[in-house]
Amino acid sequence: MARPRKLQEDLRIYQVNIRLTETEKLKADEQAEMAGLSVANWLRTAAFSKKTLQVKVSPMHRTYYRQLVGIGSNVNQLARKINQNQYPKIYQQLLDVKSLLIKINEIFQE
CATH class of the missing domain: 1.20.5 (Single alpha-helices involved in coiled-coils or other helix-helix interfaces)
Incomplete structure (x- = not known):
């Protein structure tokens, strides 16, 4: 059985590119890893969520x-x-x- 298709408004079809310094990239990687997310998902959540990201405990x-x-x-x-x-x-x-x-x-x- 195939996976059901997403609604048009749920599709992520737009891409935004940003440039980061070496320090910013390392910080983004570290924060994403602590939150247990990919860098893209961490940035998306940080940008659009009002709640603070929960840090997972090692x-x-x-x-x-x-x-x-x-x-x-x-x-x-x-x-x-x-x-x-x-x-x-x-x-x-x-x-x-x-x-x-x-x-x-x-x-x-x-």
Whole structure:
């Protein structure tokens, strides 16, 4: 089965050529890649859309965010135990969480 034809008003039949400097081209490429779009689609969206383009998060940063969420959950559990006067039992866990947070901070500082 063939793909249905687009309506005449939906066809992109006009072409606009622009010239960019090397810096502008690199910036357009970078922005388009961060938005997960082609340069043409990024430029079209940036020109005609009132909303700001959403930057997609890289898989590496997504992994870091998941780890931070897990650490935050652990910190909440530890705080709860501290508030229940179970502090001596969890002192080592607090030190482990502290060392993990220091390592993550060092990674983001690089």
